[in-house]
Amino acid sequence: xxxxxxxxxxxxxxVADFKxxxxxxxxxxxxxxxxxxxxxxxxxxxxNINTLPMYLMFFxxxxxxxxxxxxxxxxxxxxxxxxxxxxxxxxxxxxxLPADFKFGKTDNxxxxxxxxxxxxxxxxxxxxxxxxxxx
Numbered sequence: 701x702x703x704x705x706x707x708x709x710x711x712x713x714x715v716a717d718f719k720x721x722x723x724x725x726x727x728x729x730x731x732x733x734x735x736x737x738x739x740x741x742x743x744x745x746x747x748n749i750n751t752l753p754m755y756l757m758f759f760x761x762x763x764x765x766x767x768x769x770x771x772x773x774x775x776x777x778x779x780x781x782x783x784x785x786x787x788x789x790x791x792x793x794x795x796x797l798p799a800d801f802k803f804g805k806t807d808n809x810x811x812x813x814x815x816x817x818x819x820x821x822x823x824x825x826x827x828x829x830x831x832x833x834x835x
Contacts (some may be wrong), residue, residue: 704734706777714784748802757784759791763801 735743743749747756747766753775757765765787770779790796 706780707734710777710780710784713781746802748804750803755780755783757787759788759796762791762799763797764791764795766797766801766803 737744737749737752743754743756747754747763751768754768755765755770756763765783769775770783771786773779
């Protein structure tokens with residue numbers, strides 16, 4: 701898995717930053733780990749996780765970041781590095797998510813809209829337009 705590879709590489713970079721004396725870094729501050737959601741329901745139930753991947757960042761045992769995107773919009777190694785830096789700074793400033801944080805209920809309206817569109821496409825006899833929309 702590509703994400704696992706860059707998580708492993710980034711973990712190594714963070715440890716190297718610490719060893720080189722980079723400011724405000726400790727090897728314990730951010731240790732990146734992958735959690736197999738099929739092996740345990742612990743995180744799913746604790747945080748109401750219904751979307752994967754999900755990125756959770758803890759500092760000092762407290763939840764500091766929780767989202768399915770990194771750095772506001774991405775999911776690449778550079779986005780993870782930027783998010784780690786921002787979350788670390790926020791944690792140092794005392795900004796954490798509430799102790800009882802949970803994701804809200806997932807709204808499946810988007811999937812309902814997609815399914816309705818696909819049904820419309822297959823029923824359309826006017827020929828395909830852009831996403832089944834003819835003008």
